[in-house]
Amino acid sequence: MLVDNYGRPVTNLRISVTKRCNLACPFCHREGDNRQTDSEMTPSEIQSIVSIAASLGIDKIKLTGGEPLLRDDIVEIVHLIHTVPSIKDIGITTNGIHLQELAKSLKSSGLNRVNVSLSSLRRETYVTICGVDALDSVLLGISEAARVGLKPVKLNMVVLKGINDDQILEMLEFSKKEDLVLQLIEVEADRSDSEYYRTFHTGFSSIETMLEAKARKVDVRDMQHRRRFHLRDGAKLRLSVPCITQSSVQTAIA
Numbered sequence: 001m002l003v004d005n006y007g008r009p010v011t012n013l014r015i016s017v018t019k020r021c022n023l024a025c026p027f028c029h030r031e032g033d034n035r036q037t038d039s040e041m042t043p044s045e046i047q048s049i050v051s052i053a054a055s056l057g058i059d060k061i062k063l064t065g066g067e068p069l070l071r072d073d074i075v076e077i078v079h080l081i082h083t084v085p086s087i088k089d090i091g092i093t094t095n096g097i098h099l100q101e102l103a104k105s106l107k108s109s110g111l112n113r114v115n116v117s118l119s120s121l122r123r124e125t126y127v128t129i130c131g132v133d134a135l136d137s138v139l140l141g142i143s144e145a146a147r148v149g150l151k152p153v154k155l156n157m158v159v160l161k162g163i164n165d166d167q168i169l170e171m172l173e174f175s176k177k178e179d180l181v182l183q184l185i186e187v188e189a190d191r192s193d194s195e196y197y198r199t200f201h202t203g204f205s206s207i208e209t210m211l212e213a214k215a216r217k218v219d220v221r222d223m224q225h226r227r228r229f230h231l232r233d234g235a236k237l238r239l240s241v242p243c244i245t246q247s248s249v250q251t252a253i254a
């Protein structure tokens with residue numbers, strides 16, 4: 001069994017299946033990259049890694065990128081992971097642009113859950129953040145993911161001061177209506193304490209105060225100590241801070 005430095009069992013494995021991405025979010029983990037590369041792992045290589053990880057106690061896999069749905073063989077990748085005994089949960093993080101066309105096949109191949117990056121329901125804001133107007137495709141993808149039974153469908157909203165920090169309640173309303181889980185993500189300072197961070201970071205303390213007033217229960221469920229709010233109107237929301245700034249593309253949003 002794998003354990004972390006605090007003796008806790010490690011049961012989750014994230015696998016980045018590509019560095020490519022068709023968006024240009026300025027807060028990206030630096031994976032977003034349009035260049036084709038021949039260094040991506042093959043589906044069978046990924047399956048081998050998952051098999052080894054499973055033998056060490058891993059039972060949950062999260063596929064990430066870049067944008068995983070840019071891979072032509074993403075359905076095969078999910079299928080091969082699903083064949084590994086003892087893997088009981090497979091999730092994927094996507095920007096949602098190709099989710100409508102792939103959700104059904106991914107679900108049939110063994111995908112359980114999906115996280116969709118969506119930082120605004122307003123077209124102008126979405127384009128400002130992502131650099132491309134793909135909002136309609138993403139919303140269709142979210143609907144299709146829920147329709148085919150991927151559960152939960154989570155929305156990842158990176159909160160940016162002066163850009164979308166006034167849109168949390170409408171995202172929450174949308175999430176409740178569509179039975180989604182909203183995750184608010186705080187921009188984190190990188191080592192250079194970038195101008196981007198200073199300009200767009202907003203702390204969550206006032207947001208937490210607002211949410212606590214609306215919550216019937218607040219808990220902390222996972223190893224990252226993300227707070228989960230169960231709101232009285234039935235909506236569900238999480239807070240987390242894994243988002244690194246990327247000063248090199250800050251002009252996309254400045």
Ligand code: SF4
Pocket residue numbers: 021022023024025027028029030031032065066067094095117
């Ligand atoms: S944050 Fe995600 S969707 Fe945005 S550019 Fe990076 S990899 Fe692509």
